[in-house]
Amino acid sequence: MQSESALLARLRGTIAQAKAVASAHPPVPLGSEAADRALGGGLKRDGLHEFYAAEPQDSPAALAMALLCAVRCRATGHGAPLLWLRERKARSDGQPYGPGLAELGIDPDSVILLDLPDLMAVLRAGADSLHHGGATAALLEMPGKASAFDLTASRRLALAAARMGMMVLVARGCAQPVPSVAHSRWRVASAPSAALAADAPGHPVFDLTLIRHRGGKEGIDLRLEWNRDEQSFRAPLSGGVSAPAIGGADRSGGRRAA
Amino acid sequence: MRIAALSHAALDLGLSPGMALADARAREPDLAACPHDAAADAALLGWLADGCERYTPMVATQGEAGLVLDLTGCEAVFAERGSAKTGPCFDRLSTNGQQGRSESFEAQLARDLVARLAGAGFTARLARGDTPDMAHALARFACRDPRALPVEALALDGDGHIALHRAGLSTIGDLADRPRAPLAARFGPQLPVLLARLLGEEDPRITPRRHAPEIEVERRYAEPMMTTGPLLAVIADMAHEAARALDLAGTGGRRFGVALFRVDGHVARLTVETGAATRDPAVIARLFDERLDSLADPLDPGFGYDMLRFAVLDAEPLDPDQQPLEGGEARIPDLAPLLDRLAVRFGAASVRRFHPRDHHFPEHAATTRPARAGAAALPWPAPEPGEPPLRPLTLFDPPQPITVLAEVPDGPPRRFQWRGEQHRVRLSEGPERIAYPWWRVEQGEGPTRDYYRVEDESGRRFWLFRHGLYEERGNPDWYIHGLFA
Numbered sequence: 154m155q156s157e158s159a160l161l162a163r164l165r166g167t168i169a170q171a172k173a174v175a176s177a178h179p180p181v182p183l184g185s186e187a188a189d190r191a192l193g194g195g196l197k198r199d200g201l202h203e204f205y206a207a208e209p210q211d212s213p214a215a216l217a218m219a220l221l222c223a224v225r226c227r228a229t230g231h232g233a234p235l236l237w238l239r240e241r242k243a244r245s246d247g248q249p250y251g252p253g254l255a256e257l258g259i260d261p262d263s264v265i266l267l268d269l270p271d272l273m274a275v276l277r278a279g280a281d282s283l284h285h286g287g288a289t290a291a292l293l294e295m296p297g298k299a300s301a302f303d304l305t306a307s308r309r310l311a312l313a314a315a316r317m318g319m320m321v322l323v324a325r326g327c328a329q330p331v332p333s334v335a336h337s338r339w340r341v342a343s344a345p346s347a348a349l350a351a352d353a354p355g356h357p358v359f360d361l362t363l364i365r366h367r368g369g370k371e372g373i374d375l376r377l378e379w380n381r382d383e384q385s386f387r388a389p390l391s392g393g394v395s396a397p398a399i400g401g402a403d404r405s406g407g408r409r410a411a
Numbered sequence: 412m413r414i415a416a417l418s419h420a421a422l423d424l425g426l427s428p429g430m431a432l433a434d435a436r437a438r439e440p441d442l443a444a445c446p447h448d449a450a451a452d453a454a455l456l457g458w459l460a461d462g463c464e465r466y467t468p469m470v471a472t473q474g475e476a477g478l479v480l481d482l483t484g485c486e487a488v489f490a491e492r493g494s495a496k497t498g499p500c501f502d503r504l505s506t507n508g509q510q511g512r513s514e515s516f517e518a519q520l521a522r523d524l525v526a527r528l529a530g531a532g533f534t535a536r537l538a539r540g541d542t543p544d545m546a547h548a549l550a551r552f553a554c555r556d557p558r559a560l561p562v563e564a565l566a567l568d569g570d571g572h573i574a575l576h577r578a579g580l581s582t583i584g585d586l587a588d589r590p591r592a593p594l595a596a597r598f599g600p601q602l603p604v605l606l607a608r609l610l611g612e613e614d615p616r617i618t619p620r621r622h623a624p625e626i627e628v629e630r631r632y633a634e635p636m637m638t639t640g641p642l643l644a645v646i647a648d649m650a651h652e653a654a655r656a657l658d659l660a661g662t663g664g665r666r667f668g669v670a671l672f673r674v675d676g677h678v679a680r681l682t683v684e685t686g687a688a689t690r691d692p693a694v695i696a697r698l699f700d701e702r703l704d705s706l707a708d709p710l711d712p713g714f715g716y717d718m719l720r721f722a723v724l725d726a727e728p729l730d731p732d733q734q735p736l737e738g739g740e741a742r743i744p745d746l747a748p749l750l751d752r753l754a755v756r757f758g759a760a761s762v763r764r765f766h767p768r769d770h771h772f773p774e775h776a777a778t779t780r781p782a783r784a785g786a787a788a789l790p791w792p793a794p795e796p797g798e799p800p801l802r803p804l805t806l807f808d809p810p811q812p813i814t815v816l817a818e819v820p821d822g823p824p825r826r827f828q829w830r831g832e833q834h835r836v837r838l839s840e841g842p843e844r845i846a847y848p849w850w851r852v853e854q855g856e857g858p859t860r861d862y863y864r865v866e867d868e869s870g871r872r873f874w875l876f877r878h879g880l881y882e883e884r885g886n887p888d889w890y891i892h893g894l895f896a
Binding site: 210211213214216217218220221233234246247248249250251252253254255256257258260261262264265266267268269270274278281282285286287288342343344345346348349351352353354355356357358360379381382 | 744745746748749750752753756757760761762763764765766767773776777778779782791792793794796797799800801802803804805806807808832837838839840864865866868869870871872893894895896
């Protein structure tokens with residue numbers, strides 16, 4: 154009897170502890186019901202998440218997806234700044250543009266850009282930032298084959314992230330997935346947007362595949378649209394490619410000329 | 412070619428500076444000559460001046476080969492430091508055991524300085540004077556009495572001293588007792604001023620090479636530090652002492668420096684900066700740790716460092732830290748120390764923030780600046796609700812050329828080729844016309860840009876522009892300027 158009740162008390166204690174940890178770092182909901190159901194509430198706030206571009210040309214989409222997850226994290230947590238670590242050489246996709254961030258609903262003043270000489274510097278500065286804490290999330294941009302970002306490096310980042318309750322986002326363009334301890338890994342591609350009036354490109358839409366999810370469902374395909382005004386994702390209203398595309402080119406010419 | 416300077420041996424042969432090299436060679440065929448490098452000489456003199464900062468912060472160079480040290484008040488400081496903490500202030504003297512404390516401060520200093528300079532291979536002539544000019548002239552002409560100095564010691568412009576010689580005035584003593592007004596009338600208004608300085612009647616201050624910091628901590632070692640191993644511990648110790656002084660003054664440092672004085676006179680300097688005023692010794696020591704790690708060429712202790720000086724170079728008022736009375740909630744750690752550390756390790760230009768600018772050209776409308784440059788003065792333009800992003804996430808600088816199939820005169824692109832790939836345009840919006848700033852550039856006008864936001868069939872979104880209207884130039888080029896999310 155005695156031992157049974159002691160065991161029960163211990164188990165209750167363990168559960169209470171786990172709950173306390175979970176409530177200290179509640180998951181970050183993406184805003185779309187389907188996505189949040191698939192993720193079991195949202196992205197792990199103190200976890201490591203990877204965003205791989207489906208094709209080399211989707212690197213901006215992977216980067217944007219990582220940034221927008223950081224925005225969700227900031228919007229649902231304390232408003233500490235966001236650290237964006239990138240290699241100085243990573244210029245094939247251009248330079249980060251402040252007004253573009255503002256147009257996506259990311260306050261450029263809340264972003265601190267770390268322009269670092271090489272991949273080792275990115276990893277070192279990333280580990281340092283996570284040990285220090287004080288930011289909402291750290292975004293590490295690692296284009297190409299980043300051999301230094303291996304299982305050990307990712308484990309180091311994930312442990313530090315869990316300790317400080319910071320989210321780590323890794324954006325990988327032009328890269329093949331490598332083994333890591335990421336809590337979630339996504340394949341990201343740009344998706345056709347819902348056309349606005351006069352065949353104008355609409356809000357950014359992403360095609361996502363959850364290719365890895367530690368302790369959850371995997372292999373889920375999602376299509377999400379970013380809603381800047383509400384700072385959240387939603388399922389696209391018209392389902393992407395819509396009727397105006399057929400023969401739209403002829404009509405659009407006339408409209409543009411106006 | 413003329414001779415600029417000569418060695419002792421050459422002077423003994425009867426050669427003199429200013430001679431033509433050909434004449435000198437005619438007299439001494441195996442004369443070795445090398446070109447005169449004034450910049451290197453100045454750098455060497457500066458190096459020596461740095462080394463002399465171990466005696467006084469007031470060090471200035473004078474002329475081509477002179478150093479002036481202002482020792483006012485240094486004696487008391489040396490006596491205090493020498494007796495209290497670090498043993499005798501001039502280690503060389505005490506180890507040689509020649510003279511004890513009966514010798515005057517200046518004589519001790521002179522002996523130490525001559526010994527150090529001789530060790531580095533220099534010959535020095537030292538003289539003490541009441542004013543910088545007097546000391547310099549006495550040293551230069553190896554003279555003890557200012558009145559016995561030749562008139563050349565005045566360093567008059569041009570041929571002033573020749574005129575004085577012709578007037579039968581060959582020493583300073585000849586000039587000293589004469590009324591000054593007639594001298595000024597005949598030899599120029601500059602003469603009485605220089606004379607007064609030389610005779611110690613007027614005391615100009617020297618301008619030191621470095622501004623003396625308000626808070627300094629020193630460590631002197633009788634036995635030089637031969638490795639850099641204990642360096643960090645010493646710096647941390649000095650930072651502790653400086654922190655106490657900062658605390659008393661109610662200030663915090665923004666810039667800290669450590670000067671390492673090597674036995675042979677070389678001085679290495681390390682400087683760190685912080686984004687906000689601080690006096691936390693642990694933070695300061697960590698910054699120096701980063702600095703030591705990131706040095707491009709590591710410190711060379713050579714024969715060892717025999718003196719270290721820690722200085723607070725810039726200080727700002729800083730109120731004492733206060734703990735909240737009530738427990739308060741767990742605070743989010745401040746990012747500033749992290750950013751300081753990263754800036755020390757990777758360079759201040761690595762830590763950047765976005766800054767908007769008042770300019771209508773997209774590439775000039777925003778920039779990134781080192782975070783230390785301060786906060787932005789302008790607000791970011793607020794996006795219009797309901798609109799998709801109208802500006803790209805990343806911008807190409809410079810824009811990349813593309814080949815485009817588009818309708819004339821201002822139709823959107825139908826198809827374009829970029830990086831060897833064809834993109835069929837599905838959706839597009841434009842043109843957004845951005846004019847060349849003709850109101851700023853006086854001559855001529857540049858091409859107008861027509862921007863289009865396009866989306867290709869696979870859903871990728873681009874920002875393209877046509878560089879010029881069809882009426883401006885026959886066949887305008889197209890460029891890609893940015894990528895949307």
